[in-house]
Structure formats: C-alpha cells, structure tokens
Amino acid sequence: xxxxxxxxxxxxxxxxxxxxxxxxxxxxxxxxxxxxxxxxxxxxxxxxxxxxxxxxxxxxxxxxxxxxxxxxxxxxxxxxxxxxxxxxxxxxxxxxxxxxxxxxxxxxxxxxxxxxxxxxxxxxxxxxxxxxxxxxxxxxxxxxxxxxxxxxxxxxxxxxxxxxxxxxxxxxxxxxxxxxxxxxxxxxxxxxxxxxxxxxxxxxxxxxxxxxxxxxxxxxxxxxxxxxxxxxxxxxxxxxxxxxxxxxxxxxxxxxxxxxxxxxx
Amino acid sequence: xxxxxxxxxxxxxxxxxxxxxxxxxxxxxxxxxxxxxxxxxxxxxxxxxxxxxxxxxxxxxxxxxxxxxxxxxxxxxxxxxxxxxxxxxxxxxxxxxxxxxxxxxxxxxxxxxxxxxxxxxxxxxxxxxxxxxxxxxxxxxxxxxxxxxxxxxxxxxxxxxxxxxxxxxxxxxxxxxxxxxxxxxxxxxxxxxxxxxxxxxxxxxxxxxxxxxxxxxxxxxxxxxxxxxxxxxxxxxxxxxxxxxxxxxxxxxxxxxxxxxxxxxxxxxxxxxxxxxxxxxxxxxxxxxxxxxxxxxxxxxxxxxxxxxxxxxxxxxxxxxxxxxxxx
Ligand SMILES: Nc1ncnc2c1ncn2[C@@H]1O[C@H](COP(=O)(O)OP(=O)(O)OP(=O)(O)O)[C@@H](O)[C@H]1O
Ligand SMILES: [Mg+2]
Numbered sequence: 264x265x266x267x268x269x270x271x272x273x274x275x276x277x278x279x280x281x282x283x284x285x286x287x288x289x290x291x292x293x294x295x296x297x298x299x300x301x302x303x304x305x306x307x308x309x310x311x312x313x314x315x316x317x318x319x320x321x322x323x324x325x326x327x328x329x330x331x332x333x334x335x336x337x338x339x340x341x342x343x344x345x346x347x348x349x350x351x352x353x354x355x356x357x358x359x360x361x362x363x364x365x366x367x368x369x370x371x372x373x374x375x376x377x378x379x380x381x382x383x384x385x386x387x388x389x390x391x392x393x394x395x396x397x398x399x400x401x402x403x404x405x406x407x408x409x410x411x412x413x414x415x416x417x418x419x420x421x422x423x424x425x426x427x428x429x430x431x432x433x434x435x436x437x438x439x440x441x442x443x444x445x446x447x448x449x450x451x452x453x454x455x456x457x458x459x460x461x462x463x464x465x466x467x468x469x470x471x472x473x474x475x476x477x478x479x480x481x482x483x484x485x486x487x488x489x490x491x492x493x494x495x496x497x498x499x500x501x502x503x504x505x506x507x508x509x510x511x512x513x514x515x516x517x518x519x520x521x522x523x524x525x526x527x528x
Numbered sequence: 529x530x531x532x533x534x535x536x537x538x539x540x541x542x543x544x545x546x547x548x549x550x551x552x553x554x555x556x557x558x559x560x561x562x563x564x565x566x567x568x569x570x571x572x573x574x575x576x577x578x579x580x581x582x583x584x585x586x587x588x589x590x591x592x593x594x595x596x597x598x599x600x601x602x603x604x605x606x607x608x609x610x611x612x613x614x615x616x617x618x619x620x621x622x623x624x625x626x627x628x629x630x631x632x633x634x635x636x637x638x639x640x641x642x643x644x645x646x647x648x649x650x651x652x653x654x655x656x657x658x659x660x661x662x663x664x665x666x667x668x669x670x671x672x673x674x675x676x677x678x679x680x681x682x683x684x685x686x687x688x689x690x691x692x693x694x695x696x697x698x699x700x701x702x703x704x705x706x707x708x709x710x711x712x713x714x715x716x717x718x719x720x721x722x723x724x725x726x727x728x729x730x731x732x733x734x735x736x737x738x739x740x741x742x743x744x745x746x747x748x749x750x751x752x753x754x755x756x757x758x759x760x761x762x763x764x765x766x767x768x769x770x771x772x773x774x775x776x777x778x779x780x781x782x783x784x785x786x787x788x789x790x791x792x793x794x795x796x797x798x799x800x801x802x803x804x805x806x807x808x809x810x811x812x813x814x815x816x817x818x819x820x821x822x823x824x825x826x827x828x829x830x831x832x833x834x835x836x837x838x839x840x841x842x843x844x845x846x847x848x849x850x851x852x853x854x855x856x
Contacts, residue, residue: 363636364624367621
C-alpha cells in the first residue's frame, strides 16, 4: 500500500511538472471550465427562482449536489486523468508502456495523466460547497469530514464506472462512442435532483448508471449524518471498485497490444 | 541457466474482418467474421546470460510480437517461455524489475518534460533510493554522452539524442536483460554508430544481455555474435554471425584494371565476366566452385596489373537472399 502510494504521488508530481511546461494553457483551461460550470448553474438559479422546489429539493440542495459532484469529478479526473481515455489507450496499444513497467497496470495508467480542465471542476466544486454552507447556514468540522468522505465515495464510483465501461474495449474493440455516451449520462444524471425520479428510474441510477452514488447520495449525506446512507455509500464504492478491477484485469488478458488494426476488404 | 528460453511459442491474433461500405459494417457488427493471423508459429530458442543476440526478419515476421510476449505485454496462444526464471505473462511485475525494454516506435520518455524528470519518475517506479539514483544517472549520462541533453524537454531533442536517452532510461535499474525492438529506426549513420557503441560498452561493463531486432544489418554485424532469422513466425536460420558470413559470402566480385589494353576475348575458366572494357573488367566467381589461386594468377598473366579489388556481398545482401529463399 505505502509502496504504491509513494509511486502514485511521484506520478502526480510528474503530471504537475508536465502541466507547468504550459502554464498559460493550464490556467486558461481551469478558468474556462469554472466559467462553463457557473453558466450551467445559472439555469438552476433561474429554475428555482420560479419553482422554489421540486419534490423537496431546493437551490441549497442543488449547491450541495454540485459541490460534491464537481469536487469529486474534478479531483477524480484530475488525479486519474486517463480514466476518460482508457478506451483509446487500450485500442491503440498504448497499454504496452504500463505493462512493461513493474507497477499495477490499472493504477499506473489511470494516474499517468492530469486534465487541466478537471482542476477547474474541482475549484468550482469547492466554491459551490462554500455557497451551500453560506446559504444553508449550517457548518462544522463534522460537515467537512462528511464532505471529504462523500467526495471520496463519489470519486471511487465515478472512476470505477468509467473503467468498467471502457474495459469493454478488450472484448468489442474501440468503444469511444459508447464511452462518450456513458460519460455524458453519468454526469447529467448525477447533476439532477434525485427526487425527480421514481422507482424503476431510481434502480437504474443505483446500478447501470450509478449516478446516485456519485451525486445525490453523498450530497444528502453531507447535509446530515445518516448511518444507513453512510453504509450505502461505502458499500456502493466497494462493490463498483471491486467489479471494475476484476473486469479490467479479466480483459487485460485479452489485450492484443495493437488491437485497433482492422482490415477493410 | 539461460537468460531467455523459449519453447514452441505461438501467438495467433484474431482480426475482425469487415467488407466495405455500410452494409459490411452492419454485417460485421451483427456477425463478425474473424481472420486468424499466426504471428508466431512455434519459436524455440535460447539466449545466454550476457549474450548479444540478433533477432531479425522481414516486416511482419513476428519479431515485435515475440518481444512483447517476453516482456509480459502479450499472452501467447501456447508454448513456454522463461526470462531470468520468470514466466513473463505470469510474473510480469517481478520480471519488469530485472529487464529493460526499448521499443523504437513507442517512446517511454515523457514528451513534454526533460528526460531527467522521467529518470526520476523511473527511480520511484523501480524503487531506487535517491542517492544511488543520482549516481546511476550521472554514470549513464556520461556513458551515453547525454549530460547536456538531460535538462532539455524531450520534444526538442533530435531522434538520435532521444534514442540515447531512451536506452539510458531502460538501464536505470541495472537490468540483467535488455530487449531492444528496432532502437535504430530512423537514425542516421552516425547516430546509429554511436548507439551501437554505447550498447556494446554497457554489455562490456555490466554484462547486460541484449536481444536486438533491427532492419539494419550493420547493427547486427557490429553488435551481435549470434543471430536468429525469423520469417512468417518461424526460425529460418540461426548461427554465429561469422558463420553466416562464411557460409554465404562465398561469391566474390573482382574489379581489375590494367596498364595496357586487354585482349578483346579476355576470359578465365570458372569465372563469370560481368563486364569487359578496354583497360579493365568486372567479374564474379564462387569460391566453392573456382578456387581463388588460379583466378588471381590468371589475372596476373593477362597483362601488367594497375589495380585489383576483390569484394564480397554485404551482410545485408546475404540476409535478403535468405529472406527471398524462405518466401513461400
Ligand atoms: N495487435 C495485433 N493484432 C492483429 N495482428 C497483429 C497484431 N500485432 C501484430 N499483428 C500481425 O502479426 C504479424 C507479426 O507482426 P510483428 O509486429 O510481430 O512483426 P515484426 O517482425 O515486428 O515486423 P516489423 O519488422 O514490421 O516490425 C503481422 O502479420 C502483423 O500484422
Ligand atoms: Mg516490429
């Protein structure tokens, strides 16, 4: 554990060095993404100005939700930047590099890239969380702890989901289109008030597209402590993580290095 | 125990076949048809500890596939292999601590960073402590003459400079075996020679064994004592490089010039005249059929000699003759 941690920290440092080679572009992307998110949120401000709440969700819930999702998403895709391009790494034979070095392939691949725009998401999420605290008037050390925990769980489920979807590449070849759809779906659904959905749709959000584990569940947990929710969050994270690692390594055995090659006849 | 031993290794790729057009694409989606490509077909060979072994063959012969299996990147379809006592696809991580690999077509240095940053990252990956890493880097920097290049972002290096840094990076953790897949690809003559020299020196100094593929006969000729030639996934030739030359370099070409005019019907028994001019001639003979002595004395008897050049085909010509012979 400790061994892999110091290795991953070294990778993150190298990513940062690499980003600093292009400081200006890095900062532009960070600020661009923050603006992008803010503009998107304006929609919800207008929406709730008119409707006050939907099925018990109000603007403050929304702020908490965006706080957790953006922070988790930003941190996750910053620290494990290759989680959004695993499919093309597999299809183009770029896993060769990770396979020839003495470290766990999945961890090594995921942590070998940091997206600048993700740093923008992360910062935006913190702002959103700050605003949520301000408007709800509740704050404390415990809430900070719950927020950290909630974000961690959100990261684990998000990254696991992305790994799961893209591991299909080992079986069916390049899945970049599917990946993009899955990615959009998980982000979109995790940013909706969960109270909008009923039974079947909810089941869907806890399993196939586990957006509930990334957004609503941890966000509610951040607002108020609930033992059952804590258990759900931890269990969800563990299940998806184990599943993702299992499926990825299963697929890796089928890895064909340059499997993108296709003949047209 | 040999450093590498391979027994009846096979690798078959399944490739999806697809006919042209939308209809073809739809059909491929619905019911994909596969085409098997036997990239490696029953290879068996051994490499001794500290040996420099050439592994050559035409495009698509299965060299890279073999090397990828030996590094643990690919699982073989069947057969056995052991590298330093490890089965590569089972003990990938343990093996990676003891071998180094360079793929000429797949750089491992971080493109936007100076090479030294990747060296430090590799230090962490290979768990080398800081002070030994520093010593190792300065040793390799001197051996590969890359002291001045280490601080420059890799994207600004020439191909030759970059390749020297690549090979140096693969030696950071003092591997026992180095697998080099076309390290000289795209390099000019001088850069190639420089790279060869450093590989040779590391072999002398640290006894690192090298399995080398290349399309340049010169790499094999200067570096390797033994060579394995593969074609269509099978070994078609294996022997010492010197034996290869002795065996195939029996055809001599002779260029001769005289101080006086030659007889127009100039000829020698057992020698094929390629071109006969007024003051000179070009001819060819096989030493297995026609001994050297009578040819040389025949040349001397024909007039007053100004110049004689006897040459043999290059290793490259020999290798291409072997490739051609094993084409089906
Ligand atoms: N990932 C892959 N999927 C399908 N076929 C492959 C794959 N990799 C290699 N092949 C096929 O296997 C055969 C051997 O390829 P390989 O790359 O091992 O050859 P090579 O000897 O390294 O050739 P070169 O000198 O061109 O590098 C070729 O026919 C190639 O098309
Ligand atoms: Mg090759």
